[in-house]
Amino acid sequence: MADGALTPEQILDTAEDVLRRFGLQKTTVVDVARALGVSHGSIYRHFPSKTALREAVASRWLARVSEPLGEIAAETGPALPRLRRWLEQLIRIKRGKVLDDPELFAVYHALADEADAVVQEHVGKLVDQISRMLSDGMVTGEVRFSDPRAMAWAVLRTTMVFHHPAHVGHWSLPEADVDRAFDDIFDLITRGLTPTEA
């Protein structure tokens, strides 16, 4: 491949393939360069270190989670049904990733442990999105007045069993069991979010 044509996206696509095949520990920048038929210098031109490349891979993977969710958060209309769709979509994306491509999921889980700043930024985006929906709900009176950011953290934390990679064992339960558990928790937290006089 001509180095001039090499884009960051192509490097990240290839890095993802190589990681899936070799795993996180065994993958080097040289492996990625070899798979692309370029010198490792061509990779370093875009990503100055192995860490930078890994963080970019993790960041792109997490963006595939946060971007579709951002679209739901930015919709208009009732806030609590939107929050429910948002959480269901988050769960669907995570569950889909682990069931469709468990090897890559395991790599990303390990990668996330290393790329802590990238994960924190991602979680920050999710909290912003939930805050936005809760703030909308305060305006319409669907959600009681409170600190929307603190409540957003509480919503993300109370549903952790459905989307935090540490609980991946839970996601492979029969769909009906996960759905039932989610219904119970969503019921609990939406009742908690609703003004008492409603």
Added chain:
Amino acid sequence: MADGALTPEQILDTAEDVLRRFGLQKTTVVDVARALGVSHGSIYRHFPSKTALREAVASRWLARVSEPLGEIAAETGPALPRLRRWLEQLIRIKRGKVLDDPELFAVYHALADEADAVVQEHVGKLVDQISRMLSDGMVTGEVRFSDPRAMAWAVLRTTMVFHHPAHVGHWSLPEADVDRAFDDIFDLITRGLTPTEA
């Protein structure tokens, strides 16, 4: 030591010491026997396999969590303040264990992955205890009528970030941050548990 005097409790105490020093992977029944000055046959008389010994160690450790909680659950008086004390005590026990003896905590976390049936039994006990408090609250009208077992699961799952070993990184946050996060979540779930007309 005279084998005749050897009690299961002594074996478990020593097994815990040996696990703390050697770690889960390197500890054998022979190591435990040597530390006690007995033959490995003396251990096998009480615990028929290495797995049985490990499960007994895990089971005793988990009992130290569930037993003091069981006393709180069995108290009388208002159900929701009791549930709050129960959760605070659960968090205090787990936090204490990891801060006071991180090596042993790491061993138990690894052990819990192996002794799944033991962990399931433990979680079942915790769910029973929460169910009992919620059922009491339904009788007094503090808690809305619903399926107390399903709600108990929801309470345990929504507070997972504070007591599931996978989130141990979170527990070392400054105490004030953890307390604030717990207050927000407890507020959310107790409002969710309370009848709407209250």
